[in-house]
Amino acid sequence: MMNNMVFKIHGVECSYGSHQALKGVSLDIAPGSFLGIVGPNAAGKSTLLKTIAATLKPTQGVVYFQGEDLTKISRRDLARQVAVVPQEIEMHFPFSVMEVVLMGRHPHLDRFDRESEHDYEIVRKSMESANCWHLKDRNVLELSGGERQKVILARALAQEPQIILLDEPVAHLDLSAQLEVLNLLKEMNTSHGVTVVGILHDLNLAAQFSQQLIILHQGQIYMAGTPEDVLTAETIKQVYNTDVMVIKHPLTGAPQIVILPSTGESNKSSSLPRVHLICGGGVGGALMGQLQGMGCHVTAGVVNIQDTDWEVGRALGIEVIEEKPFSPISTQSYEANLKLALDADAVFLLETPFGRGNFPNLQVLEPLLASGKPCYLVAPDRLPDRDYTGGEVVRCVSKLQEQGLCLLPDQLAVIRIVQTLRRGKDNVETALG
Numbered sequence: 001m002m003n004n005m006v007f008k009i010h011g012v013e014c015s016y017g018s019h020q021a022l023k024g025v026s027l028d029i030a031p032g033s034f035l036g037i038v039g040p041n042a043a044g045k046s047t048l049l050k051t052i053a054a055t056l057k058p059t060q061g062v063v064y065f066q067g068e069d070l071t072k073i074s075r076r077d078l079a080r081q082v083a084v085v086p087q088e089i090e091m092h093f094p095f096s097v098m099e100v101v102l103m104g105r106h107p108h109l110d111r112f113d114r115e116s117e118h119d120y121e122i123v124r125k126s127m128e129s130a131n132c133w134h135l136k137d138r139n140v141l142e143l144s145g146g147e148r149q150k151v152i153l154a155r156a157l158a159q160e161p162q163i164i165l166l167d168e169p170v171a172h173l174d175l176s177a178q179l180e181v182l183n184l185l186k187e188m189n190t191s192h193g194v195t196v197v198g199i200l201h202d203l204n205l206a207a208q209f210s211q212q213l214i215i216l217h218q219g220q221i222y223m224a225g226t227p228e229d230v231l232t233a234e235t236i237k238q239v240y241n242t243d244v245m246v247i248k249h250p251l252t253g254a255p256q257i258v259i260l261p262s263t264g265e266s267n268k269s270s271s272l273p274r275v276h277l278i279c280g281g282g283v284g285g286a287l288m289g290q291l292q293g294m295g296c297h298v299t300a301g302v303v304n305i306q307d308t309d310w311e312v313g314r315a316l317g318i319e320v321i322e323e324k325p326f327s328p329i330s331t332q333s334y335e336a337n338l339k340l341a342l343d344a345d346a347v348f349l350l351e352t353p354f355g356r357g358n359f360p361n362l363q364v365l366e367p368l369l370a371s372g373k374p375c376y377l378v379a380p381d382r383l384p385d386r387d388y389t390g391g392e393v394v395r396c397v398s399k400l401q402e403q404g405l406c407l408l409p410d411q412l413a414v415i416r417i418v419q420t421l422r423r424g425k426d427n428v429e430t431a432l433g
C-alpha cells in the first residue's frame with residue numbers, strides 16, 4: 001500500500017525552537033493528484049511543504065517518498081523527480097535568466113557534463129511554457145517579482161519532474177498570469193500525470209484547480225477532501241473567522257467563496273431603518289447585502305425556498321418569509337409577509353417577474369399602502385416585460401399608484417431613499433437628545 005503513494009507523511013511534527021509549527025500531520029499523496037494546501041497565515045503550510053521537499057527535517061514522524069524514508073534519499077536523486085518552487089527566491093548573483101533555468105537540468109547531468117543541445121531545447125520549451133522566453137538574456141536581479149516567479153517555474157519545468165511542489169506559485173502574479181500558471185500546472189497534471197502539490201491562498205482558485213484540498217489550521221489538518229467537502233461556510237468561519245457564502249461556480253460547479261459584508265457593532269442600534277424587500281428570482285440578493293452593510297435591519301418575503309434570494313437571505317441571517325419550492329404563495333405566507341412588512345419603515349418591491357404564483361406579492365401592497373406604509377416599486381418601465389399574467393400586473397400597479405405607490409428607476413434609488421430614512425432617524429434621535 002505504502003509504495004503506491006508518492007508521499008506518505010506519517011505523524012509529522014516540526015518545531016522552530018519552542019514553537020511547534022506542525023503538530024502531528026499525516027497525509028497520503030497519490031501519484032497524479034493535484035493537491036491544494038490552504039489555510040490562514042502561520043497555519044504551517046510552508047513548513048509542511050518544506051518537510052515534503054526535504055529541506056526541513058521533521059522533529060517527529062517520517063515522510064516516505066515512494067516508500068522510502070525521505071531522509072535516506074540523496075538530494076540529487078530526489079531532484080531528478082521532484083521540483084520545488086519556493087515562496088521566497090533569494091538570488092545574489094547576476095545570472096542571466098537562461099543560466100538560472102539551465103540550473104534545472106543539473107540533476108540530470110553528470111558532474112563534468114556540459115549541457116547538450118537536448119538540454120537547451122528543454123530549457124527553451126520550459127521558458128516558453130512559463131511565458132518567460134523573452135526574458136532569457138535579462139539579469140535575474142533586475143526582474144520584477146512576477147517575472148522572477150515565472151523564471152523559477154521555468155527552472156522547475158526544466159527539471160522534467162514527476163512531482164512539482166509549489167509554495168504560493170501565483171503570489172506575485174497578476175490575474176491573467178495566475179491563470180496561465182495554474183492552467184499550465186493543470187495541463188502537466190492531466191496530460192503528463194505530473195503530481196502537483198501547491199500552497200494556494202486564493203480559495204476560489206484552489207477550488208477550481210485542485211482535485212483534493214487540505215486545510216491546515218494551527219499546525220494540524222483541519223479538513224481534507226474534495227474542494228466541495230472542505231470549502232464550506234462553517235469551515236471557513238471556524239478557520240478564517242470570516243463570514244462567507246459558498247456558491248457553485250456557474251460553469252465549472254466548483255465551490256466559490258463570496259465574502260459577506262460586515263454589519264459591524266455600531267450598526268446594531270435600534271434607530272437604524274427597517275427595510276422590507278419583496279423579491280424572488282435572484283433580484284434581491286445584492287441589495288440585501290448592501291442594505292445590511294449600511295446597518296439596516298433587512299427583512300424579505302415571500303421567496304421560494306432555494307431561490308437565490310432565499311439562499312442569500314439565509315446566508316446573511318435575514319428573516320425571510322419563505323414558500324415551498326416552485327409553489328404558489330399560500331394565504332399563510334401572504335399573511336406572514338404582510339405582518340413583517342408592517343414592521344418596516346419602508347417596503348420595496350424589486351424587479352421580480354410576476355406570474356399567478358407570486359401575484360400575492362403585489363397584492364400585499366394594497367393593505368400596506370392603506371396603513372400608510374411607504375411602498376416603492378423598482379424599475380416600473382420594464383414591468384410589462386416581466387408580467388406573465390396577461391396584463392393583470394400592469395393594471396394592478398396603476399391602481400396601486402393611485403393609492404400612493406411610488407416608482408423608483410433602479411436599486412440605486414432604493415439606497416438613496418434608505419439613506420434619507422437613516423438621516424431622518426438620526427435627526428429624530430438627536431432632537432430627542
Ligand SMILES: Nc1ncnc2c1ncn2[C@@H]1O[C@H](COP(=O)(O)OP(=O)(O)OP(=O)(O)O)[C@@H](O)[C@H]1O
Nearest residue numbers: 016019020021039040041042043044045046047048
Ligand atoms: N524559520 C523559522 N523560525 C521560527 N519560526 C518559524 C520559522 N518559519 C516559520 N515559523 C513559524 O511557524 C509557524 C508556521 O509558519 P509557516 O511559514 O509554515 O506558515 P504558513 O501557513 O506557510 O504561513 P503564511 O500563509 O503566512 O505563509 C508560524 O508561526 C511561523 O512564525
